Amino acid sequence: MKTDTIFYSLFKTFPGIFFELIGYSASEADAYQFSSVEIKQTAFRIDGLFLPSTDTPNHPIYFIEVQFQRDTKFYSRLFAEIFLYLHQYQPTSSWRAVVIYPSRNLDIGQQEDYRELLTSQRVRRIYLNEFDEEAKQSLGVKTVALVVEA
Structure with a gap:
């Protein structure tokens, strides 16, 4: 997707x-x-992956997915990607997933099969249109907002 490429380049x-x-x-x-x-x-294909440096192994791995279209199979694919990665690479660091949506209406919401993961500290969903005024002052957040508006 076009937005995946833009966010990959941005990050x-x-x-x-x-x-x-x-x-x-x-x-x-x-x-x-x-x-x-x-x-x-x-x-x-995982949209983005932040791996901790070798001198900071206590930092978590961040799996990033940018989701700009409604997809009823999104969470099954997300967790399949994450767990397949964990199986293949056997990292020693903990992990977190961050899903970036332009707005809440594209999120398919809680799915029973993934409820424990979606309500845990491991998964964070970000809705770009819901940032408060203080967050919107950040140059990084402003840059992402430009991508959403484009």
């Missing part, structure tokens, strides 16, 4: 923007390397 070039989106300092990006990975033996 690759300005990784601090991602951490601003989730409420952390942009400098947190210094402890990570960003990439997009293809998981072998399937056609799954």
